[in-house]
Amino acid sequence: xxxxxxxxxxxxxxxxxxxxxxxxxxxxxxxxxxxxxxxxxxxxxxxxxxxxxxxxxxxxxxxxxxxxxxxxxxxxxxxxxxxxxxxxxxxxxxxxxxxxxxxxxxxxxxxxxxxxxxxxxxxxxxxxxxxxxxxxxxxxxxxxxxxxxxxxxxxxxxxxxxxxxxxxxxxxxxxxxxxxxxxxxxxxxxxxxxxxxxxxxxxxxxxxxxxxxxxxxxxxxxxxxxxxxxxxxxxxxxxxxxxxxxxxxxxxxxxxxxxxxxxxxxxxxxxxxxxxxxxxxxxxxxxxxxxxxxxxxxxxxxxxxxxxxxxxxxxxxxxxxxxxxxxxxxxxxxxxxxxxxxxxxxxxxxxxxxxxxxxxxxxxxxxxxxxxxxxxxxxxxxxxxxxxxxxxxxxxxxxxxxxxxxxxxxxxxxxxxxxxxxxxxxxxxxxxxxxxxxxxxxxxxxxxxxxxxxxxxxxxxxxxxxxxxxxxxxxxxxxxxxxxxxxxxxxxxxxxxxxxxxxxxxxxxxxxxxxxxxxxxxxxxxxxxxxxxxxxxxx
Amino acid sequence: xxxxxxxxxxxxxxxxxxxxxxxxxxxxxxxxxxxxxxxxxxxxxxxxxxxxxxxxxxxxxxxxxxxxxxxxxxxxxxxxxxxxxxxxxxxxxxxxxxxxxxxxxxxxxxxxxxxxxxxxxxxxxxxxxxxxxxxxxxxxxxxxxxxxxxxxxxxxxxxxxxxxxxxxxxxxxxxxxxxxxxxxxxxxxxxxxxxxxxxxxxxxxxxxxxxxxxxxxxxxxx
Numbered sequence: 001x002x003x004x005x006x007x008x009x010x011x012x013x014x015x016x017x018x019x020x021x022x023x024x025x026x027x028x029x030x031x032x033x034x035x036x037x038x039x040x041x042x043x044x045x046x047x048x049x050x051x052x053x054x055x056x057x058x059x060x061x062x063x064x065x066x067x068x069x070x071x072x073x074x075x076x077x078x079x080x081x082x083x084x085x086x087x088x089x090x091x092x093x094x095x096x097x098x099x100x101x102x103x104x105x106x107x108x109x110x111x112x113x114x115x116x117x118x119x120x121x122x123x124x125x126x127x128x129x130x131x132x133x134x135x136x137x138x139x140x141x142x143x144x145x146x147x148x149x150x151x152x153x154x155x156x157x158x159x160x161x162x163x164x165x166x167x168x169x170x171x172x173x174x175x176x177x178x179x180x181x182x183x184x185x186x187x188x189x190x191x192x193x194x195x196x197x198x199x200x201x202x203x204x205x206x207x208x209x210x211x212x213x214x215x216x217x218x219x220x221x222x223x224x225x226x227x228x229x230x231x232x233x234x235x236x237x238x239x240x241x242x243x244x245x246x247x248x249x250x251x252x253x254x255x256x257x258x259x260x261x262x263x264x265x266x267x268x269x270x271x272x273x274x275x276x277x278x279x280x281x282x283x284x285x286x287x288x289x290x291x292x293x294x295x296x297x298x299x300x301x302x303x304x305x306x307x308x309x310x311x312x313x314x315x316x317x318x319x320x321x322x323x324x325x326x327x328x329x330x331x332x333x334x335x336x337x338x339x340x341x342x343x344x345x346x347x348x349x350x351x352x353x354x355x356x357x358x359x360x361x362x363x364x365x366x367x368x369x370x371x372x373x374x375x376x377x378x379x380x381x382x383x384x385x386x387x388x389x390x391x392x393x394x395x396x397x398x399x400x401x402x403x404x405x406x407x408x409x410x411x412x413x414x415x416x417x418x419x420x421x422x423x424x425x426x427x428x429x430x431x432x433x434x435x436x437x438x439x440x441x442x443x444x445x446x447x448x449x450x451x452x453x454x455x456x457x458x459x460x461x462x463x464x465x466x467x468x469x470x471x472x473x474x475x476x477x478x479x480x481x482x483x484x485x486x487x488x489x490x491x492x493x494x495x496x497x498x499x500x501x502x503x504x505x506x507x508x509x510x511x512x513x514x515x516x517x518x519x520x521x522x523x524x525x526x527x528x529x530x531x532x533x534x535x536x537x538x539x
Numbered sequence: 540x541x542x543x544x545x546x547x548x549x550x551x552x553x554x555x556x557x558x559x560x561x562x563x564x565x566x567x568x569x570x571x572x573x574x575x576x577x578x579x580x581x582x583x584x585x586x587x588x589x590x591x592x593x594x595x596x597x598x599x600x601x602x603x604x605x606x607x608x609x610x611x612x613x614x615x616x617x618x619x620x621x622x623x624x625x626x627x628x629x630x631x632x633x634x635x636x637x638x639x640x641x642x643x644x645x646x647x648x649x650x651x652x653x654x655x656x657x658x659x660x661x662x663x664x665x666x667x668x669x670x671x672x673x674x675x676x677x678x679x680x681x682x683x684x685x686x687x688x689x690x691x692x693x694x695x696x697x698x699x700x701x702x703x704x705x706x707x708x709x710x711x712x713x714x715x716x717x718x719x720x721x722x723x724x725x726x727x728x729x730x731x732x733x734x735x736x737x738x739x740x741x742x743x744x745x746x747x748x749x750x751x752x753x754x755x756x757x758x759x760x761x
Contacts (some may be wrong), residue, residue, distance in 0.1 A: 081653060085704045089653040150656055153613040154620060157554070157562035198612040198656070232730065236608060278703050278731045314703040 002130035003061030004187060011225055011247050011270045013304045019297050021329045022134065022272065023213050023322055025054040026067025026312040027087055036084040037315060039263065040151070041068055044116040048123045055128060059317060062132030062188065065124065065181070066117045067312045069138045069192055072173055073146035073505050076104055085315045093149035101166060104147075106176050108257045114177070118184040125185030125267025132188055134227070135181030139193020140170035140211045148307045156203055163207055171211040180526035182222050189219045190227040191246070194311075197232030197254075212244040220245075231311040235259065242267040252277065257299040265304055272306035275325070282314045286324035293325040294338045336369055337419055340402050357425025362447050364388075364397040365423040367411050377401075380420040387440050395444055425451075462492050463536070467510025469524045470497045475513040483532040491536065541584055544593040547575045547625065549583075550665070551597025554617025556624050562617060566652045572621040578629045586629050586638035590669055595761055598667030602750035612660065619663035626666070633671075642760035643694035644752075645687045647675035655702035657729060659699060664749035670756060681715035688720045695756055696741070700729040710740035716739065726755055727756040 001009070006020040027454050029050030030040030040046045051063060070088050074080050077099060080088040095101060107114060107231070117135075124133060134449055138146070144166045145152050157165050178189045196208055212228065219226040223450050227248040228241050233253045242249060242264055250272040251260050257274050264271040273296065275281060280292040296307055307329060313322070357363055368377035384397045400407035402419065414423055422430040422440075424447050435443070464478055467473040484491050505514055509524040513535065521527075521535050549555070550572040553563045556571035571579075579589050601618040604610045632638040644665045648658045655677050666672040673691065675683055684696055696716060700706040706729065713725045726744040727737055728751075735747035746752045 083651065083704075086702055091653055150616070150659070153616045156613050157617055158560065200614070202612040203611070203613060233608075235610070278706075279733070282703055316704075 003193075004132045005308060006129055007062050007132040007188070010304055010306050012197060012394070013265070013268060013270060016302050018332075019300065019302060019307050019329065020061035021307040021326070022062040022132070023054065023058050024064055024309050024312050025051065025060075025061050025065060025323070026060070027085075027315045028313040028317055029054050029313045031317075032319070032396075036086070037086055038082040038084065041066070041087065041113065042116070044119040044123075047116060047120040051120065051124060052127065055131065058322050059330065062134055062306075062324075063124075064134040064136050064190065065121045067136055067144060067188065067192075068113070068117075069136075070146070070192075071113050071117070072107060072138045072143055072177060075114070076143075076147060077175070078146050079309040088313070090146045093147060093151075095147045096149050101162075101169060104169060106169075106172050109180050114180065118180060118353065120188055121181060121184035130217055132225075133186045134188045135178065135184075135186030135188050136190045136192050136229075137174050137177050137181070137215075138169050139229075140195065140215070141190045141208050142175055142193050142195040143170040143173060145195045148514050153198070155504055156199070160206075163263055167207060167211045171214050174215050178215060178219060178526045179222070182219070186224070187228055188225045188248075189215070190229050190250070191215055192229040194229075194231045196237060196241075197230050197234035199237070201236050201240050204237045209240060209244055212241075212246075216244055216246045220247075228527060229311075239261050239267075242269050245269075248272060248306065250274075250306070250308055254310075257296060261300065261305070270304035270306065271300070272308045273310055275307070275309045277310045277314060281309055281321050282317050284321065285318075286320045288375075289321040289324045290328050290334075290338050293328050294335060297329075297335070298339070333369075333374060336374070337402075339410065340369065345523075357427070360451075361396045362391070362451065363393055363425055364395060364444065365400060365410070365414070365426075366397065366420060367400045367402065367407065367414070367416050367423070368400040368420045370403050374420070376432070376434065380422060380430075383434050383437065383440055384422065387437055387444070390441060390446070391444060394448060422428065437485040462494060462515075464494050464496055464504060464505075464512075464514040466496045466498075466507055466512040466514060468497065468499050468502070470495060473497060473511045476513065479526065479529055480513065480532055480536075483529055483536050487533060487536050489536055541579070541588070541592070543575055543579045543582070543584065544588065546570075547572060547579065547589070547593035548597035548600070550575060551618055551621050551625070552600045554601075554614060554621050556617070556621045564629060572625040573628075573667075576625040577761040580583065580628060585644060589625070589759035590638055590640075592630060594625055594667055595669050598622060598664060599753070602664055602668075602748075602753060606748045606750045612656065615660060615664070616667045619660070622667040641669045642756065643671045643673065643691045644756060645673045645675065645684065645694045646683065646697040646699065647679035648677040648699045648701075649705055649712055650678055650680045651708055652700050652702050652705035654699075654729075657701065658697075661699065661728065661749045661752050665697075665753055665756065668753045668757075670760075672710055681712045681719075683711060684716050685719045688716060692720065692726065693760075695724045695726060695759060697752060698725060698727045700727075700732060703731045706731045706736065707738075709742070713740050713742045722725050724759055726752055728752065 006016055009016050010020050027040055030037055032053040033050045035046050068087050070080055070090055073090050077094040078090045079092040081091045082088045096221055181226040196204055216226045226246045227250055228246040229250045229254040233254045238260055249264055251274050253274050253276045260271050275292050276298055280288050358457040366381050366384055383398050388395050388397055400410050402408050402411055418431050424443055429443050465473045465477045477495055480493055507523050512523045513521045540707055555566045555571040557571035560571055601615055606614050646658055646662050648655055661672050662672045673687055698709050700709055716723050725742045727742045728746050734745045743754045
């Protein structure tokens with residue numbers, strides 16, 4: 001199912017096979033093609049190139065055509081201050097600087113930067129019919145705040161009728177611009193009204209609800225979909241937002257997703273959000289991004305949820321972080337892995353693996369998600385199972401499915417990062433790919449040979465001096481050490497002052513020399529240095 | 540305590556500016572902060588009492604309600620407006636020394652950032668709690684902060700930022716203020732910043748709401 005259908009499905013509250021995802025790419029698209037925010041927002045060529053790049057990199061199900069809450073304000077006479085890494089900021093408010101509301105005109109399609117957005121919409125519509133295009137408009141309260149400045153807050157109480165007039169005008173602007181965006185090819189009209197987060201529910205119902213509802217009714221009448229975006233601490237207004245009857249609401253990390261889910265679904269409205277913009281997507285790494293996306297997906301569920309960042313992506317958000325989210329969205333398998341690791345990593349017991357793999361047998365460990373539910377894991381386990389009988393009794397294998405806590409500890413202790421992985425005697429040998437039988441046999445054989453060599457080497461390089469007491473062995477020990485030193489050999493000398501052990505080597509009286517092939521060289525005497533040297537040479 | 544001051548603190552808490560003001564509806568037609576402050580001064584109530592027992596308790600109550608999400612920005616702005624109306628009558632007494640403010644707070648939105656709603660709220664709340672506030676505005680660089688600290692060496696500095704791109708300027712400004720004027724306390728706030736970021740950049744305090752800044756100042760200055 002392609003992106004647009006998936007989003008429609010989610011918005012209609014039908015279960016989805018995969019959670020749809022809409023990265024809010026605004027000026028970040030400029031970053032993807034190496035132009036600054038001002039150049040980007042002033043050129044349809046850059047907007048088309050940047051968004052095409054974003055679609056290629058992030059494989060979204062839906063994408064905003066522009067994320068610019070200053071576009072309408074600029075046409076209405078607000079001065080903008082442009083920046084390199086951010087959308088511009090509104091720096092003047094015409095209605096408090098002498099402009100009359102009655103003199104303001106509703107923007108036309110040829111004014112300001114509207115033509116750029118419409119052209120971008122048409123081009124993307126043609127090149128990507130499968131993706132949901134989001135047309136973003138400035139919400140009426142935020143636009144009213146651009147026109148009136150923060151005076152609007154006090155005017156809510158001091159001059160409520162005037163505020164209603166301004167809101168009505170801003171809503172006319174919103175409806176008109178929505179119509180242009182829909183006619184150019186947008187599927188979803190997103191009313192972005194972050195400033196409503198600053199007011200209480202009663203003020204919201206009085207000053208926002210009638211106007212926002214009018215926009216959503218209009219979109220419905222045009223048979224398109226709508227979404228209501230807020231960022232910031234807007235928890236108090238979620239219910240009121242739903243009562244405006246949008247098709248979807250989208251929120252940022254300031255509001256718990258579970259909270260929004262409960263309210264929205266109870267009112268039969270789909271919802272979206274709320275990956276953490278700064279601490280995770282901008283400043284974290286790909287793993288952080290995956291964990292955060294997964295947490296959102298697990299809270300959101302597969303009915304009525306659209307995964308999205310909390311708001312407009314910061315311009316310099318690392319590409320790999322958003323790609324990591326995209327990969328996760330498309331892979332149930334990666335989600336399962338991330339979910340298991342996430343749950344268990346915090347409770348880990350890291351084991352000391354220094355002496356792992358020193359037993360006589362060769363140990364083959366297979367770290368899997370669970371060979372019953374993960375196909376690559378299953379094949380890897382089968383590959384090992386198949387060759388084990390070739391090494392009758394010498395090779396022992398174990399599966400470590402990380403759905404179990406001990407397995408996660410084991411995995412972390414072995415520093416295994418990918419699943420499935422084969423370790424031989426504690427060393428990572430095969431990662432992710434299932435080795436052909438010959439390679440697997442070869443790797444195990446190599447380890448057997450290594451172990452054998454080690455064992456032979458260690459046995460050859462030992463000389464035992466046996467006696468009843470250490471004193472008895474002293475002179476012989478000195479001589480043996482000297483012989484070894486003179487011959488430049490690397491041999492360990494072990495003194496065993498123990499009657500029982502002497503007996504076990506068949507020695508009746510000390511001091512005695514035994515070389516590692518366990519052949520008695522002398523007994524009840526201290527041989528000359530030259531004789532000892534001959535023995536050492538044999539080793 | 541003086542009945543007038545209790546009434547004044549209610550005007551501040553509920554944002555009753557003057558008699559003509561229609562807000563809040565339940566106080567319609569009553570005297571507001573403007574009239575009551577003037578009357579208190581005429582009746583000889585010491586300016587310091589008006590500040591400490593009239594304005595400050597009202598500001599503190601609205602600050603706590605804001606923190607608890609019982610009221611939002613519009614209500615706080617109405618309280619702040621009532622407060623500043625009252626302050627107009629008290630200003631001459633601060634200048635003459637008849638009333639003292641607790642200390643000085645310098646505030647500004649950092650370089651590159653033009654957002655001022657949060658900064659203004661903090662400024663008004665701090666002023667209403669008895670501090671002298673020097674508001675340097677928006678898009679303020681290190682030099683301007685340092686110059687202001689030089690003129691007010693005991694002042695605490697507040698930095699505000701709304702953007703992820705400008706929050707990084709807080710680090711440089713904090714460092715440069717502390718290099719130029721060692722010992723100066725810097726408190727930060729704004730949507731993208733948090734406690735971790737505060738400790739990372741070497742600032743002294745982070746507050747998620749204006750009342751937090753007031754409490755920090757009270758713990759450090761008064």
